[in-house]
Amino acid sequence: MALDDAFEAREFKVVGTRPIRPDGIDKVTGRARFGADASASGMLHGAILRSPHPHARITSIDTSRAESHPSVKAIVTRDDFAKELSGEDWNVLENVMAGERVLYDGHAVAAIAATSVLAAKEALALIDVVYDPLPFVTDVDEAMRPDAPVVREGVADESVPEGMNPNVVRYHENGHGDVDIGFAKADLVIEKTFKTEAAHQGYIEPHACLAQLGADGNGELWCCTQGHFVAARICARLLGIDASQLRVTASEIGGGFGGKTTVFIEPVALALSRKSNRPVKIVMSREEVFRATGPTSSASMDVKIGMRKDGRITAAEGEFRLQGGAFPNAPMEFAAMAAFAPYDLEHVRSKGWDVLCNRPKQAAYRAPGSPMGAFAVESVIDELCNKLGLDPIEVRIQNGSKEGSRAAFGPRFKRIGLIETLEAARAHPHYRAPLKPGQGRGLSCGFWFNHSGETSVTLSLSYDGTVSLAVGTPDIGGSRASMCQMAAEELGIPFDRVRTTIADTGSLGYNDVSHGSRVTYASGLATIKAARDTIQKCCARAAEEWGIDPEAVVWEDGCAKPSGHNAGDFEPMSLAEIAANMGDTGGPISGHFEATPTGAGVSFATHIVDAEVDRETGAAKVTRYTVVQDAGKAIHPSYVEGQFQGGAVQGIGWALNEEYVYGDDGRLQNAGFLDYRIPVASDLPFIDTVIVEVPNPGHPYGVRGVGETSICPPLAAIANAVSNAAGVRMTHLPMSPPRLLKAMQEAGIG
Amino acid sequence: MKMMHVTTSINGDPTEFLCDPRETMLDVLRDRLNLTGAKEGCGTGDCGACSIILGGEVICACLMLAAEAEGQDIETVEGMANDENLHPLQKKFLEHAALQCGICTPGILVAAKALLEKTNNPTETEVRYWLAGNLCRCTGYDKIVRAVMDAAEEMRSL
Numbered sequence: 001m002a003l004d005d006a007f008e009a010r011e012f013k014v015v016g017t018r019p020i021r022p023d024g025i026d027k028v029t030g031r032a033r034f035g036a037d038a039s040a041s042g043m044l045h046g047a048i049l050r051s052p053h054p055h056a057r058i059t060s061i062d063t064s065r066a067e068s069h070p071s072v073k074a075i076v077t078r079d080d081f082a083k084e085l086s087g088e089d090w091n092v093l094e095n096v097m098a099g100e101r102v103l104y105d106g107h108a109v110a111a112i113a114a115t116s117v118l119a120a121k122e123a124l125a126l127i128d129v130v131y132d133p134l135p136f137v138t139d140v141d142e143a144m145r146p147d148a149p150v151v152r153e154g155v156a157d158e159s160v161p162e163g164m165n166p167n168v169v170r171y172h173e174n175g176h177g178d179v180d181i182g183f184a185k186a187d188l189v190i191e192k193t194f195k196t197e198a199a200h201q202g203y204i205e206p207h208a209c210l211a212q213l214g215a216d217g218n219g220e221l222w223c224c225t226q227g228h229f230v231a232a233r234i235c236a237r238l239l240g241i242d243a244s245q246l247r248v249t250a251s252e253i254g255g256g257f258g259g260k261t262t263v264f265i266e267p268v269a270l271a272l273s274r275k276s277n278r279p280v281k282i283v284m285s286r287e288e289v290f291r292a293t294g295p296t297s298s299a300s301m302d303v304k305i306g307m308r309k310d311g312r313i314t315a316a317e318g319e320f321r322l323q324g325g326a327f328p329n330a331p332m333e334f335a336a337m338a339a340f341a342p343y344d345l346e347h348v349r350s351k352g353w354d355v356l357c358n359r360p361k362q363a364a365y366r367a368p369g370s371p372m373g374a375f376a377v378e379s380v381i382d383e384l385c386n387k388l389g390l391d392p393i394e395v396r397i398q399n400g401s402k403e404g405s406r407a408a409f410g411p412r413f414k415r416i417g418l419i420e421t422l423e424a425a426r427a428h429p430h431y432r433a434p435l436k437p438g439q440g441r442g443l444s445c446g447f448w449f450n451h452s453g454e455t456s457v458t459l460s461l462s463y464d465g466t467v468s469l470a471v472g473t474p475d476i477g478g479s480r481a482s483m484c485q486m487a488a489e490e491l492g493i494p495f496d497r498v499r500t501t502i503a504d505t506g507s508l509g510y511n512d513v514s515h516g517s518r519v520t521y522a523s524g525l526a527t528i529k530a531a532r533d534t535i536q537k538c539c540a541r542a543a544e545e546w547g548i549d550p551e552a553v554v555w556e557d558g559c560a561k562p563s564g565h566n567a568g569d570f571e572p573m574s575l576a577e578i579a580a581n582m583g584d585t586g587g588p589i590s591g592h593f594e595a596t597p598t599g600a601g602v603s604f605a606t607h608i609v610d611a612e613v614d615r616e617t618g619a620a621k622v623t624r625y626t627v628v629q630d631a632g633k634a635i636h637p638s639y640v641e642g643q644f645q646g647g648a649v650q651g652i653g654w655a656l657n658e659e660y661v662y663g664d665d666g667r668l669q670n671a672g673f674l675d676y677r678i679p680v681a682s683d684l685p686f687i688d689t690v691i692v693e694v695p696n697p698g699h700p701y702g703v704r705g706v707g708e709t710s711i712c713p714p715l716a717a718i719a720n721a722v723s724n725a726a727g728v729r730m731t732h733l734p735m736s737p738p739r740l741l742k743a744m745q746e747a748g749i750g
Numbered sequence: 751m752k753m754m755h756v757t758t759s760i761n762g763d764p765t766e767f768l769c770d771p772r773e774t775m776l777d778v779l780r781d782r783l784n785l786t787g788a789k790e791g792c793g794t795g796d797c798g799a800c801s802i803i804l805g806g807e808v809i810c811a812c813l814m815l816a817a818e819a820e821g822q823d824i825e826t827v828e829g830m831a832n833d834e835n836l837h838p839l840q841k842k843f844l845e846h847a848a849l850q851c852g853i854c855t856p857g858i859l860v861a862a863k864a865l866l867e868k869t870n871n872p873t874e875t876e877v878r879y880w881l882a883g884n885l886c887r888c889t890g891y892d893k894i895v896r897a898v899m900d901a902a903e904e905m906r907s908l
Contacts, residue, residue, distance in 0.1 A: 020844045027852035028840040030827040031788020034853055037786040116773060117781075202887045204791040204799055205853040254789070254853025257888050286792040477850035477888060638847035642889055646850065649890030673796035673885060681891040682875075682882040 004329045005525060007695045007702045015491040015701060018638045023252075024384025024501060035208030035224030035251045040279035043114040043210070044073055046272050047120035048265070048282070049127050050292060051102035051109055053062035054358040054666025055136035055149070058100060058129065060462040061110055061246060064127035070362045071119035074276035075127070077110045082144040082240035089237050091327045095361045096238065096267050100133070103151060103326035105667040106291025113272040113280045130379050131232070132329035138662040142302050143167040143357045149327050151356035152402070166561040172333040174409045175317075175340075182315020182347030187578050190383050196715065196733040197659035198298040198323075201365050202650075202678045205254020206284040207293065211269035215277070215592040217241040223266050226256040226474055227513025232505045233264055234531035237275070238267040246270075247506040250474040258364030259294055261513045288499030290671035294363020294659055297322040299372040303339075307384045311395040315347035316340050316408075320373055323355045324362035331362075331369035334449075337409035338712070339373030341447035342396070342604060344405040358666055364515060365450045366647060367708035371654070371715045375733065377443040378716030383729060392443045393426045393718075396606070415696030417630030418445065418604035424690050425606040430626040439612045439623060442720025446607070446712025450600040450705035451516020456509030457526035459487060459534050460590040463583075465576025469493065469527060470503040473519045475632045477642065477707070484731040486524050486701070490531035492523055492558030493575055505530045509594045517705025521600050521636055521696070526593040528700050534591030541585045599698015603705060605629035607648065611721035615749065618741030620722045622652055626688040633703030634697040645687040651714020653679045655722075659734050758819040760785070761829025769816040774886065775798045776811035778819075785858045787827035791885065798884030801857035802826050808864040808883045810883075827856035830863060837865055838901040838908075848890035848897035858884045870906050879890065 026032040043716045061074045066539065078097045085093055098107045110127050114120035120268045135149035142148055143165065150166045159171040183189055209223035227249040236243040253260060263706065266280040284293070300321045300575075306314040318339050324330025332352030337671065340348050385392045407413060422445070425431055458470045467616045469487050479694040480500040487498045512526055539553040542560035546553075552567035553560050559572035582589050610624040627644040634640040657677045662668040695702025715733055722740070723730045728747040732739060753768040760783070769778050776793075779785040779802070791797035793812050800811040803825035829836045839862050842848070849855045858881060865872060865880045872880070877898050878891070886894060 018847070023850075023852075024844040025836070025840075026851055027855050028827075028843050028859060029831055030785075030834065030856045032788065032852055033786070037788065116770075118770060193822075202885075203851070203853075204797055204885055204887050205789065206791065206849070252853075253851060254791075255851045257887070283790070286794065371803075472842075478847065636847075638893070639850070642847055642850050642893060645890035645892045646888045650887070667847075672794055673792050674794065678885060678887060679890075680882040681878040681895060682884065684878070684891055686895070687892045688892050726898070 004653055004700055005535055005597060005700060007697050007699060014495050014635065015421045015484045015635050016478050018636060019481060019485065019495045022054065022484055023475065023480055024368040026490040027232060028659055034205055034254050036283045037221050038210045038251065039281065040210060040212065043279045043281055044115060044276055045120045045268050046111055046113045046116045046269060046280045046282035048108050048408045049110045049124045049333040049485045050094065051105060052137065053102055053131050053133050054105045055134040056102050056131035057134060058098065058102060058109065059132050060130045060441040062128040063110065065128065066123045066635045068111060069123045069126060071114040071116060072112055072123045073115065073278065074113040074272045075110060075221045076271045076275060080275060081238050081267065085237065092262065093127045095327060096264060098350045104360050105358060108292065110243045111268045111272060113276050113324040116261025118226055132699065134287055137667040138357050138359055138666055140321050140357060142315055143323060143355050144321065148267045153330055153629050155356065167356040168353055169328045169356055172336055172352040174337055175349035176406065177347030177650050179315040179317045179347045179349045183306040185314040186385060187309045189304060189306040190380050191302065191304035192380055192731055194301045194303065194379065194731045196299045196375060198295045199255035199365065199654045199658045200290060200295040200676065201259035203257060203259060204291045205267050206286060208283040209266045209269050210279060210281045211266065211272045211273045213274040215274065218243045219246040219270060221246060221266060221270065222251055223248065224260060226253065226260040226476065227476065229505050230512045230513050232268055233534060234263050235267050235270055239270050247504055249504040249533040250502050253474050253476055258368060258515060261364050262294065262514050265295055278475055283518055285326060286673060287671045291668050291678060292360055294361055296365035296368060296634055297362045298326050299335065301376040303376040303380050305380045307385060307388060308697055309388055310388045311398050313343060313345060313399045315343055317349045318376065321353040321355060322369065323357040323359065325359040326356055327361040328354055334369030335373035338370035339377045342400045342401055342407035342445040343399045343410060348408040350408060366711040367651065370446065370448055370712045372442060374446050374712050375715035375719060379719055382442065382720040390436045393422055393431065396445055397422045405558050413602065415434065415694060415697050416602060416604060417692050420692045420694050421604055424609055425628045426691065426694055428562060428690060429624055430608050430624060431690065435610060438725060439722065440721045440725030441609055442609045442611065442724060443715035444603045444607055444713035444720060446709055446713055448517065448603055448709040450521065451518040452522050452597045452600040453512030453518050454510050455518065455522040455597050456511055456594045457523060457530045458508060458590055458592050459527065459580040461531040461582060463579055467498045467500055469500040470508050471500060471523045471527065472503055473514040473523045474502055476514055478636065478639040479519045480738065481519050481639065483523060483527050484672045485635050486527045487531050490528050491535065491575060497620065518600060521699055521703050521705050522597050524635065524703055525597050525699055529593040530591040533593065534589060537591065538575060538578045539590050541578050544585065546570045599696065601632055601696025601698055601704040603709040605709045606715055607717040609721040611725050613725040613740065614720060618737035618744065620656055620735055620740055622685065622718065624685055626628050627710060628690040628692060629706065629709055630692045630694050630698065630704060631706045633693055633702040634691050635703060637691060640691055640706050641689045644689045644710045647710025648687050648714050649679050652718060655715045655718035655733055655735060657736060659736050754817050756817060756820050757773050758822050758824060760824045761826060771817055772818045775814040775816045775819055778816040779811060783898065784827055785828055789856060798859040798861060801860040801884065803860060803864055805821055808861050809883050827860050830859060838904045839898065842897040842901040842904065846893045846897035846900065848889065848893040854884060854886040858886065860895060865900055866905060870902055872902060
């Protein structure tokens with residue numbers, strides 16, 4: 001029985017089908033329990049006081065009036081959390097509860113637990129905070145200027161050249177060749193500057209948790225999170241308790257997209273519970289979600305590309321400046337690394353700058369950094385194709401990365417499917433469909449790395465031959481269905497004989513977060529290997545029963561069988577028979593897998609977009625959309641299509657409407673779904689999908705992560721479509737009506 | 751603040767509750783009656799995750815004061831399935847994989863049910879505009895619109 005990770009071609013019975021997801025009925029009947037759906041006996045309700053200033057010194061916090069409120073049972077400030085943290089732990093705590101200064105509008109300052117939500121909110125007004133306002137900066141380009149207000153001193157690491165504003169905290173560079181030589185060979189060189197504004201993941205479920213922590217350090221936490229093991233680890237550090245003493249259970253999660261990979265309210269609820277000795281529930285309001293969770297970075301970028309008349313790119317250069325709020329780690333290196341990944345380039349150079357601003361700490365948002373970089377690069381390629389009269393798909397096929405191509409960021413690609421997505425896009429009827437007057441077509445490729453991460457899985461047999469699968473990656477979009485499929489496939493049993501549970505942190509080994517498009521790859525690989533471990537044990541039981549060597553037993557169609565006539569002549573023994581007797585044949589049977597896999601395959605996509613522009617109002621509308629993406633192997637094709645469609649539509653929102661708008665006062669102006677407008681059903685056409693399957697050599701079934709790549713091409717593809725429709729190159733996202741109207745007016749169009 | 755006594759009907763069940771006059775219908779459903787199917791995504795009527803049916807009309811439960819429920823008929827997602835039999839919309843949402851995370855699903859199902867009670871043959875455009883008040887961030891609405899139209903077709907043939 002092969003136990004390595006390598007892809008092996010095979011015929012599938014369950015994988016590739018579209019069964020009803022096992023948690024489906026709970027989700028359509030209202031029974032599924034999300035973060036805010038839990039309650040506990042004696043429960044208090046928490047509320048958080050937040051800064052109205054973008055940057056200020058906290059002179060004093062007086063809680064005495066709030067303490068005298070009859071419904072208030074506990075108040076916490078920074079003093080109630082662990083002292084002497086450093087590095088990222090300190091950053092997370094500083095973001096969860098401000099220390100000496102508030103660093104952005106919405107930064108938490110204090111929290112209250114009271115007997116009702118209404119009382120907790122009422123009592124917040126009784127906490128007296130004196131602030132000493134400080135100068136602030138919210139724009140990435142302004143923050144890099146030598147005279148810009150400094151968000152925090154001493155954050156910059158050794159990568160930053162001397163003489164920069166202290167707001168510049170990290171620098172990254174990659175590439176190969178000599179771009180000057182390459183540009184000299186070009187027939188046309190185009191260089192442009194681009195900007196994208198910060199967008200929010202916009203998950204519909206606000207953060208929510210229910211915490212109980214005793215004075216002995218023993219605690220329970222229920223929360224909506226993309227990773228409860230990571231939440232346990234971070235919360236334990238911030239509270240100064242042992243991680244194993246805090247059992248965290250992941251609720252059903254109402255969307256995350258990267259935004260629920262860290263903690264915001266969970267340590268606060270635990271601190272309030274420890275102080276009040278009662279369970280404490282905190283549910284964020286939508287306004288809090290916008291002001292004080294982790295939107296994505298905003299970006300400012302310069303891209304220069306040279307092309308010959310025949311379409312060959314001779315050199316490419318980019319500079320990517322990303323602000324990630326008042327803390328380091330804006331994903332500038334991902335922008336700089338992913339931007340040129342689709343192209344096999346002889347001369348390429350890419351630089352990234354990580355910049356602090358007085359904004360909330362960015363969190364991951366679906367392929368962090370890549371969509372912005374792709375927007376800049378793919379816009380310039382579109383412009384080059386337009387000017388040189390070249391077909392945008394042919395140019396991309398001509399220059400596209402393939403197996404063996406050296407990525408701009410260093411390694412040579414293994415088997416990848418970019419060219420296959422381009423060929424499928426070229427063959428799609430959408431690409432040849434005529435456009436109506438006023439419409440434009442745009443195309444873009446996109447790339448994402450995909451992630452592996454620490455993974456533990458346990459698969460246990462029940463006496464009736466059914467299977468319990470415990471995984472540690474919260475199911476955000478139907479992953480329990482694909483886990484059941486992979487276990488059933490491997491064991492040779494029907495889909496509905498497997499039940500997958502998201503185990504709590506006390507019941508399973510450590511698991512990394514559900515992020516990086518890793519779940520179907522890594523938890524899937526772990527499920528396959530845990531099933532193979534189980535099969536080995538089942539084969540050993542059969543061998544023992546038959547009195548033959550375990551090596552002489554094979555597993556086929558859900559049964560142990562002698563490997564051939566030489567092994568002996570025995571009737572096949574089914575999984576159900578082996579399970580029914582397991583107590584007498586050696587005890588319970590479970591299979592395990594614990595490791596950090598290393599074979600997550602990178603993924604590429606090509607998107608085609610048609611858009612039309614209203615020249616009077618500047619309103620742009622997407623009229624047709626086709627996603628072509630390499631999934632490696634689609635375990636449950638419906639949910640793969642769903643990831644393609646969801647990523648594309650989030651991209652539509654980011655490209656056309658969504659942005660964090662900061663006023664001159666440094667405060668967020670649009671902290672609600674009315675003014676931060678995400679796409680609604682009537683804005684959109686159907687989103688057509690084509691699943692390309694070029695197997696990932698690092699997964700037994702060839703799976704590649706699919707969740708993130710789908711948001712990499714849309715910003716560029718839509719910008720190209722809108723630019724071609726409007727007759728003016730759009731370089732600043734979102735292309736909201738005022739911005740588009742202004743661009744057309746300045747170009748004398750309309 | 752003095753509590754109010756309210757007598758109402760929820761999913762056909764006679765229901766009484768006490769509430770603070772400031773509490774919304776959503777607060778009472780979720781926190782006092784343990785009907786947590788309706789979700790709070792915004793609290794301002796922008797997302798539709800708390801959609802319920804009040805006297806035949808879809809409303810956001812977060813925009814209704816609980817005290818206004820006096821003497822009314824309220825339907826929530828918990829009342830959609832007929833005992834063990836799922837509503838055609840619920841079945842079609844599962845068949846079409848019209849949900850990913852599922853947080854918006856109860857509100858969308860309730861809103862779609864109200865649409866299909868008004869018209870059993872909606873166009874794609876009608877479905878899209880009817881559901882424009884229900885935000886979904888996962889699916890891009892594609893499979894949701896298809897599921898609603900397929901459910902309408904099935905209901906027409908019943």
